[in-house]
Amino acid sequence: MELEPDPLFTGQFVLRPFRRRDVDALTGAVRASINELHEWLPWAHLGYGRIEAAHFVRESIKAWRETRAYDYCIRDRQEEESLHLGNVSIWFVSRGFRTGEIGYWVRSDQASRGIATQATARLAQIGFDQLRMHRIVLRIAVGNRASERVAEKLNFVREGILREELKVRGSWLDHTVYSMLDHEFDRQRQHIADLVAGEQPSIEGA
Numbered sequence: 001m002e003l004e005p006d007p008l009f010t011g012q013f014v015l016r017p018f019r020r021r022d023v024d025a026l027t028g029a030v031r032a033s034i035n036e037l038h039e040w041l042p043w044a045h046l047g048y049g050r051i052e053a054a055h056f057v058r059e060s061i062k063a064w065r066e067t068r069a070y071d072y073c074i075r076d077r078q079e080e081e082s083l084h085l086g087n088v089s090i091w092f093v094s095r096g097f098r099t100g101e102i103g104y105w106v107r108s109d110q111a112s113r114g115i116a117t118q119a120t121a122r123l124a125q126i127g128f129d130q131l132r133m134h135r136i137v138l139r140i141a142v143g144n145r146a147s148e149r150v151a152e153k154l155n156f157v158r159e160g161i162l163r164e165e166l167k168v169r170g171s172w173l174d175h176t177v178y179s180m181l182d183h184e185f186d187r188q189r190q191h192i193a194d195l196v197a198g199e200q201p202s203i204e205g206a
């Protein structure tokens with residue numbers, strides 16, 4: 001099962017594959033968020049600029065064509081060509097065992113608007129319903145509360161700690177693995193759909 005490069009919609013946002021002309025908007029979003037990204041993501045070095053963004057967009061288009069990974073840029077539904085709000089991606093970790101992973105970041109001046117929650121919930125739907133994944137994981141650095149909140153709001157299950165998994169800013173960071181299984185997703189369709197729509201479900205886990 002593969003994905004068509006069609007836009008995906010949430011209540012407030014549109015997720016669409018990268019185009020070559022997104023390089024400047026991506027550079028601007030990363031530069032505007034570099035202090036926060038630098039804290040958690042190994043690629044976000046303080047000198048990140050247009051060369052790195054152009055490389056990312058080139059690789060992203062290639063990875064999509066080769067069905068290795070599906071990167072989406074997040075924009076406002078109302079003003080599609082406006083601010084680059086962040087990235088969300090889904091990829092197979094194991095095709096044989098149908099395990100996938102989702103990763104995300106959001107520009108700092110747009111944080112806490114529910115962007116990561118809506119986008120991740122939409123890609124969870126895509127992972128289970130279209131890519132037929134059996135298991136989807138999120139790996140979150142210990143101490144990254146905002147990202148842990150995203151996992152919690154989606155009702156991903158906290159599995160355990162991967163010790164010293166990634167080196168960021170010269171230090172090894174432990175990561176927590178969160179997962180959702182296909183039969184858990186089936187029981188939570190309404191909850192996830194509410195999150196995609198940008199609604200606050202009354203009971204997390206309902």
Ligand SMILES: CC(C)(COP(=O)(O)OP(=O)(O)OC[C@H]1O[C@@H](n2cnc3c(N)ncnc32)[C@H](O)[C@@H]1OP(=O)(O)O)[C@@H](O)C(=O)NCCC(=O)NCCS
Nearest residue numbers: 040104105106111112113114115116117140145146147149
């Ligand atoms: C983590 C990140 C993606 C969250 O994006 P976002 O669009 O702000 O996420 P949402 O608005 O959907 O949800 C964030 C939640 O965290 C909460 N939050 C934000 N900062 C927080 C903090 N410092 N401590 C505790 N909670 C925090 C928000 O209040 C919200 O929870 P709520 O809805 O219960 O109020 C964004 O902060 C980011 O890109 N950070 C840097 C890069 C990164 O960490 N990427 C993820 C790697 S796993």
